[in-house]
Amino acid sequence: MTLTTLNNCPAPAKLNLFLHVNGRRADGYHLLQTVFQLLDHGDTLHFALRDDTLIRRVTALAGVPEEQDLIIRAAQLLQAEVLRRTGALPRGVDIAIDKVLPMGGGLGGGSSDAATALMALNRLWQAGLTREELMALGLPLGADIPFFIFGENAFAEGVGEALQPVATPDCWYVVIEPGVQVPTAAIFCAEGLTRNTEPVTIADFSRYLAEGNDAGGFGKNDLQQVACSLFKPVADAVEWLGAYGEARMTGSGACVFSAFGSQEEADAVLSNVPPVWIAWKAKALNRHPMLTVL
Template sequence: MRSLHDCPAPAKLNLFLHVTGRRADGYHLLQSVFQLIDRADRLHFDLRDDDQIRRTNDVAGVPEEQDLVVRALRLLQAEFARRHGRLPPGISVRVDKVLPMGGGLGGGSSDAATALMAANALWQAGLSREELMALGLPLGADIPFFLFGETAFAEGVGEALQAVPGPDCWYVVIEPGVAVPTPAIFSAPDLTRDSKPVKIADFSSHTDSCSTVGFGKNDLQDVAMRLFPPVAEAVEWLSSHGDARMTGSGACVFCAFSSEDAADQVLAQVPGKWTAWKAKSLKTHPLMKSLLQNQGVVE
């Protein structure tokens, strides 16, 4: 096998996100539930005749050398060399972006996780899911979740994951048209950093319907709304249709619905100044599922 094309890198939503403390090194301690949805970037991988890792298309605002996809592939290539005493073939990768940057949807991290899964298969490197998660963590705290590949209760800086049942929902997501830099949110003096920790059972008691998103809140939302008025406007508009909240550190805002028809009705009313779309919750990462079934290379 020399190619893997049309590999999905799905978005995530934070159904809630609490900041429970701050470590001595400045990293914030979080609790959240990560939910995969079926809105996705698409990546295409081809083995090369040399050992170079190259991105074959431009991605606006992301130089090749800074791209998490390229960096992740190079990390895995180095790990392969350490284990096997030789470099595997290089890879050419094309990244077809759909997910906005600075949107809180985890697009860059998801792209990197998909790259690790695909290269693990193409190179027959044989790393387990846990090994890939450990390899990806230094690049970004969200990468382990996408490699984990199912709805997860997250703690620590987002890397301590436990599988939980998620709601079977449709979501309307609004892109307010701004990119929110995560450091600006976490460095804000008015950020809530002392939310009372919750237990998985507290969340799981809400999973019988799409009202699950009514559990908890997003502690980063108030800061983002203050710093970026378009986020506040989107939250206010979507809140008239349900329990709207921001995902991650922003900027995207979402609301859950129990049916596609209900989502369509709201989507049709979204003001034209915003990009908006609907997405379905996913139980498992679609690429991981196919690799498990067809290759047996990701545990």
């Protein structure tokens, strides 16, 4: 039986357990090292094939015009790739989204949504692209998209596209949304950004964990100091959460997280979060739930 709908497709958030800037390429892109951690918390997408070839987002998203949405752009890229391979344009699709991840939060929400769209439509359109082909298709849209299609926690290098699977702790995270959007470009263009952190290896990270250390204590986020200086709510969240454990900003901000060994510990911290912030807990994921449809 041919599928015409795929509902309740998860688009999980990610954390950068550390984020180092090691240099800058001639084209201006920064050379990074990070560990991406999937979370059991994120957006949910729903797909229904149409009888024409239009790709439509049927959910309004404030501040995100449909033509600029990474979900739509990813779907259009895949539709064009199917046309190139088969000579036939696949059916259009209506895409609905239950949006919970904040924009400009460093949680990879837009990239995760786009990756889920690519995986779901690869199945609905019976396109037959491999995981590696989908990763390559998504990379021009955003450096985080390949990670979500890769679907496992990963040690990442380059601009974030060179990925190796890595074991991470089975723990809970408390995440604070400070209530500001941090524009990535503003952080990477800042004069005060550290761009010469010494490279580490995946073995360094794994050895650190094997010694019984919390993953949140390895390395640092080189973007955090700049973001905290430009956006006081980020600095306030780091300071507040830091009273309970190692607190760190994810990505280029704005969200701040800390790891806890049990759900009960996470709940205890959540109960004390000042009401000025949105905060939530999430369990570490090992694999992306959408890998089952590839």
